[in-house]
Amino acid sequence: MATNVPGTRVDEVVHEVPEVYGTPWEKAKEMPATLPFNWSNLWKVIGPGFIILSLSIGSGEWLMGPASVLQYGPFVLWIVTIGILTQAVFNMTCIRYTLYTGEPIMVGFTRLMPGPKLWAPIWIFISFISIGPGWASGSATALAAMFLRRMPQTADKPAVMTAGIILFLSVVIILMFGGKIEALLEKINKWIVAFIFGSLLILVIMFAPFSKWVEVAAGFFQFGKLPAGNVNWFLLAGLAGYAGAGGILNMGVTNWYRDKGYGMGAAVGYIPSLIGGKEVHVSSTGKIPPLNQTTLQRFKDWWRYSLVDQIGVWALGAFIGMFFCVLLAYAMVPGGTKIDGWAAAAHQAEGVGKVLGGFGWIWVLMIGFWVLYGSQLSNSETFVRQVTDVLWNTSPWAREKLSRNDIRRIYYGILLLFTIWSIWLFFQGSPLFLVAFMANAANLAFTVAGIQLLFLDRIYPQELKTPIWMKLVLVVLILFYGTFTVIGFGTQFFGLKF
Template sequence: MARTATQELGNESVRMGLGPPMDLAELPAPPPFNLRNFVKMLGVGAILVSVSIGSGEWLLGPAAVIQYGPQLLWIVTIATILQTVFNLETQRYTLYTGEPVMVGLMRLPPGRWLWGPLWILLTVVSIGPGWALASATALAAMALGRMPEQADKAWVIALGIVAMVLVMAVVSFGQRVERTLARVSTVAIVFIFASLLIFDLWLVPFEWWGKIAAGFFNFGFLPAAKGGQGVDWILLGGFAAYAATGGIFNMATSNWMRDRGWGMGSQVGYIPSLIGGRRIEVSETGKVFRLTEENLRRFWEWMRYARWEQWTLYFIGCMLGMYFSVLLAAGLIAPGTKVGGWAVAARQAEAVAQHLGTFGWYWVLLIGFWVLWGTQLNATDAAVRHLTDLLWNLGPAFRRLARQDIRLIYYVILAVVTLWMAYLFVVGTPLGLVLLVSNAAGLVFVIGGLMVLWLNSTLLPRELRPNWVNQLLLLLLAVFYGFFVYKAIAAALAG
């Protein structure tokens, strides 16, 4: 039977679940909570919003709403609430232990030799080059002066490979990878949101503002088959999963929190950049704090920062990102239009160009490139750091091979992932690849929601466990996404 962290082995170590004991260390105090300090500590939420606005807001949200109507947007409301709670529960574990939550799941029975391969597999199937390839369609459209078609596939693939090489370059420079991602994401978010707001105010009829807003509260609506065509449940399943962030990318919030040094993350090390970073000693396991009155007060102050970041920057950012993106597409593209193929990232630009000409065409394509390439950047890092942390903690053999330098594991995996995605460029289409990994994200929410609930409700000390509301919401997360996973699998099997 798994033992909780309150059952100490000795004065300096704690047994937690089936993994190796954790050393006791000091929990640092967060800065006093005020607006100035809160703004200075933002970062993880910016990365998550940057991931969310790529596939859900720019691709799948407009595609689903144009095809079936804004009444579908209630799915975004439910998904964003549930994903925000899921993010906070992954962060709860990391604030106490310093371990990324996916590593923590290895402590659940029967142990890492079952859960390790499972989560490696789920991570691999959840990452793809669809965002880079979609961003390449935006670049190709800028070069061609029109939307790319199947005949332009080679040109788009070449630009997609360039986009992936640029991803590798960005995560290779700086002091630590997480800090570089936060800075790039912040710049991208400001540009994207400002541009979308300008276009929406400039071009979208006022009546659409209310229609789109009402859709977020039209709870329970689901489209019905009509005209001899069934409902595209694969599109809707992907839309639900990426309505906010999506599966393993939500779980990476705990990895980025560890690297940012929140809570006990400051005691275990981080993944430094290849160029500009220095070798960092990363702990082989997490570290926990004594359950003193002062440490408990500090823990809940850290959680206060996490909650404010998630419910302000992340929740509001995801909702506004979806609203502004869908508003632009639905207000300018004819209802019922099926968006897909090689033109998926350029459809909005085509619609804007009808009103603003060449200027609008290039501006919206530039937005699309930043949205989609930024998603590929952060999504690639999320998958690679999941695999890195899993291998680093699975056993000493991997640490010896890397000569105790976690950067070697990270960048070798990054190179392998990049080669794998270059192959996928050739065999897939942008929207097809995004739909594949987005539906895999729905499965991650089903499994991950139940396992995070199990982890935090049984292995954390009683003083730190989630309340019954959060436990219920994690169950609802699994049920909500279980429905869409079932419908998508049934649709796939039906051909």
């Protein structure tokens, strides 16, 4: 904590860094500066918010939200409201750590008692169960529908799975040739987000009556109202998990902030591509800036850009994306329809196609395809990047022996293992089930990470500590997602009844 001596200035304050597990942080000479905060510089600095928004406008919005609303009604959308609001605070609390140390938040979690020997395996396990090929599988249903010119059926399962595997492998190839991968994803996802939002806006204006707009909008504020009778709690718990981004996907934003050079991330390094990318030195530990007026001002500047990136781009975009996706489905698909099976991403297209014909059918299938394919691209990279950073920062053997101090060897080795794991998962269930399982795993990730964030706050000097109101929101997040963790997994796998 910071120790103030009467009569001293802030730039003379000594920051006593607490004892931590793992490699001690290095002491940096200063925090790198950003461009002055103004509107002309805004679009030059922000970017990670578009990556996380592209994966937010994914399975939660295109599959989980419509599936829940069509089955039960728009009143369940209050779950989304609490989810996105608490996740926004969660994201900013994670980003605080990366701005100050240059380390991704998951690496910070491994520093907590009793240390990385416990927390590194736990977070690698949670990461594995949180990410899979569900998005590629879902986008394959849209692609298959284009070629079949009809809704895929159970008999079309082999064709859908084959398309899904091909799409997933294309994601692997993109990541191999990506250059500085964060920059690649940022460029791709800005175009994907623009296409999705523009198309959805046009469609809901064309086809959704005003009464539907009001009914869906009101659902975001009907707090506490739950369906009665035979309820698929696994589905509703999945809606909570993917209301915004989803567990380790939210934490992945700190890896992108590090690679983009936010705060102390500029002093740490980034992960380059395997093919065509130069070898880049990535520090095995974070760097702590001195506590002085320069650090406080620069932290404030980085924090402002982060707020715009996360609140103005991600949180606002996640609300709008869920609203538009649900509204389109609610207006075009008959109530009571179960969005499941091997046509999960094609139901909205069927409804629009009945009005606009073949053009509308293809247009909406393209939206569904890009919604889910873009999510698969960002989510796959998020998983591999986080596991890579955990191994790089916590395991000298992995860093020095396995990779010979080239982080690309770890990154692309994990990518290979992830590819094998994902292809196996393709054969384990329908697209919606795979997505629902990963969404429920996100609930577990939020619960554990929320608790750890409260303890990690001890590393900051007093001037940079997390405000009390943000800590209270984290407590709400822990209770909210902890409850849905028990409900979702308990009802699906352990026979619990609610």
